[in-house]
Amino acid sequence: MTPQLFIVGTPIGNLGDWSPRGQEVLGSVELIACEDTRRTGSLLAKHGIKNPGMVVVNEHTEGRSIDRILDALAQGDRVALVSDAGMPTISDPGAQVVAAVAAAGHDVVVVPGPTAVSSALALSGFGEGRYVFEGFLPRKGSERAQRLASLADEPRMVVLYEAPHRIERTLHDLAEAMDVARSCIVARELTKLHESVWRGPLGDAGEAIGAPRGEYVIVIDAAAEQPEADDATLTAAVDQARAAGASTKDAAAEVAARFGVGRRRVYELATQSR
Ligand code: SAM
Numbered sequence: 121m122t123p124q125l126f127i128v129g130t131p132i133g134n135l136g137d138w139s140p141r142g143q144e145v146l147g148s149v150e151l152i153a154c155e156d157t158r159r160t161g162s163l164l165a166k167h168g169i170k171n172p173g174m175v176v177v178n179e180h181t182e183g184r185s186i187d188r189i190l191d192a193l194a195q196g197d198r199v200a201l202v203s204d205a206g207m208p209t210i211s212d213p214g215a216q217v218v219a220a221v222a223a224a225g226h227d228v229v230v231v232p233g234p235t236a237v238s239s240a241l242a243l244s245g246f247g248e249g250r251y252v253f254e255g256f257l258p259r260k261g262s263e264r265a266q267r268l269a270s271l272a273d274e275p276r277m278v279v280l281y282e283a284p285h286r287i288e289r290t291l292h293d294l295a296e297a298m299d300v301a302r303s304c305i306v307a308r309e310l311t312k313l314h315e316s317v318w319r320g321p322l323g324d325a326g327e328a329i330g331a332p333r334g335e336y337v338i339v340i341d342a343a344a345e346q347p348e349a350d351d352a353t354l355t356a357a358v359d360q361a362r363a364a365g366a367s368t369k370d371a372a373a374e375v376a377a378r379f380g381v382g383r384r385r386v387y388e389l390a391t392q393s394r
Pocket of ligand 1: 132133203205206207208209210211212234235236237280281282283307308309310311312335336337
């Protein structure tokens with residue numbers, strides 16, 4: 121058999137969500153790379169799968185584990201990469217392993233499984249538009265402030281992960297940074313016994329979600345589209361910029377960028393109004 125690395129998705133709560141193919145692969149490989157041997161050992165035991173041997177790939181060990189995984193592949197073994205829950209590498213370790221194995225010329229195969237990001241997006245009902253996956257926000261300091269500021273004008277749907285002890289703070293910070301009227305969902309404990317979804321405007325979410333418990337995904341809907349500016353508005357803006365000293369060309373460029381309209385259209389209006 122060809123040596124291969126399988127990236128295998130595991131359940132995010134409900135064990136019934138684990139695919140037959142995922143189980144079959146874990147039952148057939150010679151080595152399992154996992155975040156936590158006890159968590160993965162218990163998953164294997166629940167499905168009657170024998171432990172073939174494990175190597176720990178977590179935020180501290182990932183770099184060191186790569187050699188062991190490459191050695192196994194070099195000997196002709198097949199290796200599965202899993203995380204504690206969901207898809208490895210999605211706000212989880214594993215990306216360095218995947219990159220190193222691919223760079224070494226071995227096959228990398230994905231065995232998809234549930235992931236909280238796409239599950240929450242589907243639950244949101246916000247449509248099939250573009251989204252940005254933020255994962256966890258930086259916990260504090262200027263990094264967090266900068267990330268929040270960068271989200272202020274983000275027009276696409278935004279998906280974030282959060283832990284129970286930080287969910288209220290994060291919802292408040294998001295409401296301060298972004299338009300409070302944007303629709304959002306706060307999805308909790310997906311696929312588990314206490315799954316729940318709160319729906320409403322972002323400004324209400326922090327107060328409304330109740331006692332924080334379990335794992336959370338926040339999905340914020342896309343910003344409402346601004347109606348395109350009419351000719352009179354654009355002409356007035358150009359006249360104002362020119363009165364402040366800008367050339368017609370510069371005024372047209374600045375106004376076009378500000379209103380998100382074509383530069384040629386604004387330039388033509390500007391030359392007509394001179
Ligand atoms: N690899 C995982 C995936 O594919 O979604 C994510 C792992 S990340 C370390 C854990 C975070 O994912 C949690 O803090 C939570 O934000 C989100 N998450 C994972 N499982 C969830 C669930 N069942 N319900 C809600 N959120 C979940």
